Amino acid sequence: MSENKDLIPEDLGSDREKEIGQHIGYRYDVNLVPDYGRLTPFLKKYLEVMNWQDLNWLEDVHMGYEEDRPAVFDRNINGWVTVPKEMELPDNQQDRDMIARELLIKFQMSKRHPMVVLKENYGKF
Amino acid sequence: MATIDNSFDAGLHTEQLGGRTQEIFFSAEEEENFVYPYNAFEVDSSKKTEFDAQNLESSDINLKIRELMKEGFGHIVVKNPSAKHSIAVGILNRLQLDFDGSLGYFGCGLVDGPNIKISGRVGWSFAENMMAGTIIVEKNAGSTFGAAIRGGDLVCKGDVGSRTGIDMKGGTIIVGGRTGTLSGFMMQRGRMIVLGDAGSNLGDSMYDGTIYVGGKIASLGVDAVAGEMTDLEAEWIERKLALYGMKAPNGAENLQKIVAGKQLWNYDNLEPTEKKIVL
Numbered sequence: 001m002s003e004n005k006d007l008i009p010e011d012l013g014s015d016r017e018k019e020i021g022q023h024i025g026y027r028y029d030v031n032l033v034p035d036y037g038r039l040t041p042f043l044k045k046y047l048e049v050m051n052w053q054d055l056n057w058l059e060d061v062h063m064g065y066e067e068d069r070p071a072v073f074d075r076n077i078n079g080w081v082t083v084p085k086e087m088e089l090p091d092n093q094q095d096r097d098m099i100a101r102e103l104l105i106k107f108q109m110s111k112r113h114p115m116v117v118l119k120e121n122y123g124k125f
Numbered sequence: 126m127a128t129i130d131n132s133f134d135a136g137l138h139t140e141q142l143g144g145r146t147q148e149i150f151f152s153a154e155e156e157e158n159f160v161y162p163y164n165a166f167e168v169d170s171s172k173k174t175e176f177d178a179q180n181l182e183s184s185d186i187n188l189k190i191r192e193l194m195k196e197g198f199g200h201i202v203v204k205n206p207s208a209k210h211s212i213a214v215g216i217l218n219r220l221q222l223d224f225d226g227s228l229g230y231f232g233c234g235l236v237d238g239p240n241i242k243i244s245g246r247v248g249w250s251f252a253e254n255m256m257a258g259t260i261i262v263e264k265n266a267g268s269t270f271g272a273a274i275r276g277g278d279l280v281c282k283g284d285v286g287s288r289t290g291i292d293m294k295g296g297t298i299i300v301g302g303r304t305g306t307l308s309g310f311m312m313q314r315g316r317m318i319v320l321g322d323a324g325s326n327l328g329d330s331m332y333d334g335t336i337y338v339g340g341k342i343a344s345l346g347v348d349a350v351a352g353e354m355t356d357l358e359a360e361w362i363e364r365k366l367a368l369y370g371m372k373a374p375n376g377a378e379n380l381q382k383i384v385a386g387k388q389l390w391n392y393d394n395l396e397p398t399e400k401k402i403v404l
Binding site: 033042045046049050051052053054056057059060072075077079080081082083084087103105106107108109110111112113114115116119123 | 149150151152153155156157158159160161162163164170219221238240256257258259275276277278295296297314315357361364365368
């Protein structure tokens with residue numbers, strides 16, 4: 001187990017997780033509520049544009065891991081999108097989550113998102 | 126800045142697991158953009174319009190809303206929706222949408238971004254598969270309110286029917302009054318806050334997520350158990366309710382918290398190799 005204990009939310013390492021030998025990936029509880037003091041400038045602008053007073057659906061977005069690499073789950077493609085190796089990540093979960101949210105929004109709104117290709121090939125209207 | 130390279134360093138698991146990956150990577154070069162590149166429109170929130178839906182069919186109302194968004198209107202008021210079905214579905218961009226009246230079945234399904242207000246009531250399966258945004262219903266709602274929602278805030282200030290938040294996978298459902306039987310059935314993630322009473326079999330077969338209840342609970346469903354409320358949660362609930370001018374009757378810290386007992390989690394007893402075969 002890692003020495004980076006600050007990064008491990010309290011509910012990780014539960015008996016259940018020890019029993020099954022893995023982190024229960026989608027079990028994020030309310031104790032991981034976003035620290036609004038750590039919003040990135042991009043996220044601040046996004047909330048302003050959307051006219052939301054909090055992170056709304058992004059409250060449920062966290063930095064996770066796929067194939068042992070930092071990644072964010074994109075519900076629109078039902079798959080993980082990986083953070084490139086060269087991208088430096090901070091050493092705390094709150095800042096990582098904010099970066100995850102920013103990366104996800106940029107990716108979903110990007111013209112290279114897989115949904116754009118799907119729409120081009122299968123869109124009816 | 127110290128960095129962490131992989132999930133082992135973060136202490137998230139103790140053995141290597143492999144699964145399917147689509148090998149898609151983020152790019153640091155993405156442009157700043159807040160509109161989906163498909164089926165969405167750039168609208169101006171200061172540009173407001175309204176129309177009367179009295180003599181329009183559901184599909185015509187949806188087309189009219191789409192047309193107005195295409196013209197750049199960011200605030201649309203719909204008068205006399207007359208409880209018609211399947212209105213305001215599949216809106217994928219920011220928009221302030223106000224309904225002056227009630228909606229029928231399957232209203233506001235699949236929305237991803239808009240802020241919607243309904244001054245009346247709504248029928249069955251309202252906001253099904255909602256993805257993001259905020260929706261406020263001033264009066265009562267029918268059954269399967271917020272079925273399978275994945276994100277956003279869905280608020281009903283009155284009472285709702287049975288199976289509220291069935292199969293919900295994220296987001297927050299807030300009910301100002303009572304909720305019916307089997308609410309939170311097979312809930313997988315997200316939060317449900319019920320300020321009044323909850324019907325029988327609350328949270329039946331829930332996998333995960335959290336339900337908070339301010340009134341009486343008729344009975345808990347299979348594998349739904351009481352959880353322990355934390356200060357952080359109470360603070361979060363108070364903040365969330367305040368966004369919609371609501372308050373827990375006896376304070377957020379005194380809400381009953383219901384979570385999954387996780388006794389039905391047989392799937393995770395599989396060995397990683399077995400899981401890979403299944404997947």
